[in-house]
Amino acid sequence: MTERINSAWSPSSREIERRISRRAVSRKQASIAAASSILVLGTLAIIFVTSPGWESVKATFFDIDYGREVFPTVIKGLWINIQLTFIGGAAIGVIALGLALVRTTKSPALTPFRFLATAYVDIFRGAPLILIILLVGFGVPALRLNGIPSNVIFLGTTAVVLTYSAYVAEVIRSGILSIHPSQRAAARSLGLTSGQTMRFVVLPQAIRRVVPPLLNDFVSLLKDTGLVSILGVTDAVRAAQINASRSFNYTPYVVAAILFLLITIPMTRYTDRAIRRRTSAQNSEGAV
Amino acid sequence: MSNVLELVDIRKSFGAELVLNHLHLQVPEHTATVLIGASGSGKSTLLRCINLLETIDDGKIYLDGEEISDPLISVDEVRRKLGMVFQSFNLFPHKTVLENITLSPMKVYGKSKDEANTDAMHLLKRFDLSDKADQYPDRLSGGQQQRVAIIRSLAVNPRLLMLDEVTSALDPVLVNEVLSAVRDLKSDGMTMVLATHEMGFATQVADEVCFLESGNILERGTAEQVLHNPQNPKTQEFLKRVHQAGRL
Numbered sequence: 001m002t003e004r005i006n007s008a009w010s011p012s013s014r015e016i017e018r019r020i021s022r023r024a025v026s027r028k029q030a031s032i033a034a035a036s037s038i039l040v041l042g043t044l045a046i047i048f049v050t051s052p053g054w055e056s057v058k059a060t061f062f063d064i065d066y067g068r069e070v071f072p073t074v075i076k077g078l079w080i081n082i083q084l085t086f087i088g089g090a091a092i093g094v095i096a097l098g099l100a101l102v103r104t105t106k107s108p109a110l111t112p113f114r115f116l117a118t119a120y121v122d123i124f125r126g127a128p129l130i131l132i133i134l135l136v137g138f139g140v141p142a143l144r145l146n147g148i149p150s151n152v153i154f155l156g157t158t159a160v161v162l163t164y165s166a167y168v169a170e171v172i173r174s175g176i177l178s179i180h181p182s183q184r185a186a187a188r189s190l191g192l193t194s195g196q197t198m199r200f201v202v203l204p205q206a207i208r209r210v211v212p213p214l215l216n217d218f219v220s221l222l223k224d225t226g227l228v229s230i231l232g233v234t235d236a237v238r239a240a241q242i243n244a245s246r247s248f249n250y251t252p253y254v255v256a257a258i259l260f261l262l263i264t265i266p267m268t269r270y271t272d273r274a275i276r277r278r279t280s281a282q283n284s285e286g287a288v
Numbered sequence: 289m290s291n292v293l294e295l296v297d298i299r300k301s302f303g304a305e306l307v308l309n310h311l312h313l314q315v316p317e318h319t320a321t322v323l324i325g326a327s328g329s330g331k332s333t334l335l336r337c338i339n340l341l342e343t344i345d346d347g348k349i350y351l352d353g354e355e356i357s358d359p360l361i362s363v364d365e366v367r368r369k370l371g372m373v374f375q376s377f378n379l380f381p382h383k384t385v386l387e388n389i390t391l392s393p394m395k396v397y398g399k400s401k402d403e404a405n406t407d408a409m410h411l412l413k414r415f416d417l418s419d420k421a422d423q424y425p426d427r428l429s430g431g432q433q434q435r436v437a438i439i440r441s442l443a444v445n446p447r448l449l450m451l452d453e454v455t456s457a458l459d460p461v462l463v464n465e466v467l468s469a470v471r472d473l474k475s476d477g478m479t480m481v482l483a484t485h486e487m488g489f490a491t492q493v494a495d496e497v498c499f500l501e502s503g504n505i506l507e508r509g510t511a512e513q514v515l516h517n518p519q520n521p522k523t524q525e526f527l528k529r530v531h532q533a534g535r536l
Contacts, residue, residue: 186378186437189339190392191368191444200391204382 063251070243070252077239078259084157084225084235089218091161096168101198103169104176117169124166130227133159137231156228164221171213175206212278215271219264226260236260291350292317292448292479293338298347300330300337300503307333308503311347315448318477322490322511325500326526331483332375334500335450338481339372352447368396371441371449375456377433379425379440385412386421389440397444404443411439415469431462435469442473449473451482455489487515487530499523 011019048054102110102117124132136159141150149155179202187197229238236259240252293315300308307330315321323331336342338349340356340363349357356366379388389411390404399407412418415435425433434454441449451470455463467489473480474493484490490497490511497514499507499522507520518524 182374182376182378183380185341186372186374186380187391188363189341189367189370189372190440191364191396192392193364196395200395201380205380208382 059249061250061254063249066247066249067251067255070240071255073239073243074236074252074255075259077234077236078256080153080233080235081222081225081237081260082263084153084160084228085218085222088157088161088164088225089221091157092164092168092221095161095165096172099165099169100172100176103173105198106194121166121169124163125170127163129160129163129224130230132163133227133230135159136162137228152231152233153228156231156233157225160221160224160228164217164224168214168217171210171217172206175210176202178209179205209278212271212275215267215274219267219271222264222267223260290317290353291315292352293481294350295334295338296348296350298334298337298349299345300333300342301345306503308337308344311503311505313498313505315479315481316495317479319495320474320478320480320482320493322494322497323481323483323500324485324487324490324497324514324526329500330503331500332452333503335372335452335481335483338448338450339370340366364396368444369447371444371446373434373437373441373449373451373454375453377425377430377437377457379433379437381425384422384424385417385428385436388425388436389443392440392444408439408443411442414472415439429462430458431465434458434462434466438466438469438473442478447479449478449480451480451484453483453485455484455486485530487527491515499526501526 099117099121102113103121105114133156137152137155140148140155176198183201183205184197187201188194192200226235226237229235229241232238234242236256240256243252244250291314293313295311295313298308298311299306311330311334313321313334323334325331333342337344344357347357348355351366351369355361379385380391383391386405386408389408390399390401393399393404393407394401409418409421412421415438417432417435417439420428420432420436425436428436434457438451438454454470455466458466463486467486470480470482470489471493480493482490482493494511496508497511498505499514499518499520501522507514507518507523514523515527518527
């Protein structure tokens with residue numbers, strides 16, 4: 001229905017003038033931005049490297065040779081964090097979806113489960129993650145139960161999964177509740193059962209809507225897997241700690257931080273883009 | 289002619305507000321009943337009660353002689369016999385036009401994908417929308433979306449089709465394509481209940497026009513009687529205002 005652009009069209013002389021002056025304005029703006037950036041950032045850099053403490057800061061945090069030396073152990077540790085993030089993330093997704101569905105259902109048979117799910121979310125969302133890690137990581141082996149592995153990686157991951165399931169369940173639940181009731185009314189009046197309505201109409205839209213916040217949680221998850229280092233798991237944080245305490249040089253921490261940032265910054269940028277896309281899509285969707 | 293729908297002494301309130309009161313209505317097979325009245329007169333609530341989206345406070349609703357206001361009845365079974373088209377279309381934005389139409393035939397009626405697609409394409413062709421089958425609803429104009437919504441509810445072969453102010457969200461140019469689709473259904477013999485503000489359209493399709501005011505049908509009869517020769521002063525007042533607004 002859109003009118004095809006006429007290929008024979010050429011801009012009028014007034015339009016050409018306008019384009020030239022627009023280009024002049026944007027060139028001027030770009031040079032102002034460049035000049036101001038060089039001035040401010042350059043001044044900051046000069047202040048940093050000429051300050052009296054700079055040499056000792058460089059030696060303690062940015063010792064390049066030492067950084068190169070510890071790099072292999074830290075990156076080996078980071079691989080543990082990445083594995084925990086993906087394995088944990090899968091488990092979190094399944095558990096959180098279950099919790100969110102139980103909490104949003106109205107079926108009378110599920111009343112006790114609804115109560116339990118609410119209690120679960122309240123507890124694990126409210127308690128500090130580090131406490132849960134200590135309780136599971138040190139508390140569970142102390143019970144000396146048969147059949148429960150005492151592997152610290154397993155226990156640490158379990159603690160993270162328990163807590164993050166509560167966070168993610170709330171995100172998914174908010175997505176489900178954000179779908180307009182008219183969608184449900186339309187589906188129900190087509191004869192779909194409430195289960196079918198959830199599965200084919202509500203949930204697909206809800207998940208799409210919460211992808212950006214879920215990506216945020218995924219970034220946080222990667223960072224928080226660093227906390228399992230307190231159980232003695234040799235992840236990136238622990239590997240850096242071992243090296244730093246041996247040499248009293250903190251470069252290994254900086255190496256670990258940079259490695260985390262190399263993953264998290266692109267991921268947060270991607271999330272921001274996803275949020276922007278989502279917002280503009282929603283705006284064009286209008287009232288529904 | 290048997291009644292597809294019969295409402296007996298319906299009462300419905302939201303809190304202290306009485307929305308429907310002592311309401312009686314019969315809809316014989318192959319007829320179209322048009323509900324008119326100001327916003328807030330209870331038209332939409334009445335349709336939602338028939339669809340069991342709202343629970344009535346008192347009275348009885350019969351569909352093909354079966355009481356569907358019985359709390360023990362299967363709500364899903366009843367809704368399979370009823371089609372509903374909404375003012376705001378309510379298409380599923382994450383599904384294409386074709387998927388919107390085939391969802392219920394496949395999941396509720398167990399039709400195969402091929403069969404459901406064939407039936408849906410047949411309906412799309414009839415309503416001149418074949419080329420839109422694979423589009424998402426937000427790429428369609430309001431009139432096209434509403435026609436898809438009508439097709440979606442037709443795809444399950446309802447005994448009764450309810451249309452709730454289906455043109456209110458459309459601009460005057462798009463209103464016509466939707467109304468002509470409804471006229472087609474009428475000539476096919478579809479049994480319908482419509483809430484509308486389009487008085488000219490009501491005249492064309494209505495076998496019976498009911499004027500609702502404060503949850504009660506104050507006047508009913510043929511379009512000729514109710515719209516052009518109203519007896520009740522409140523109907524006269526309402527139609528005068530409609531006329532002033534240029535909608536008659």
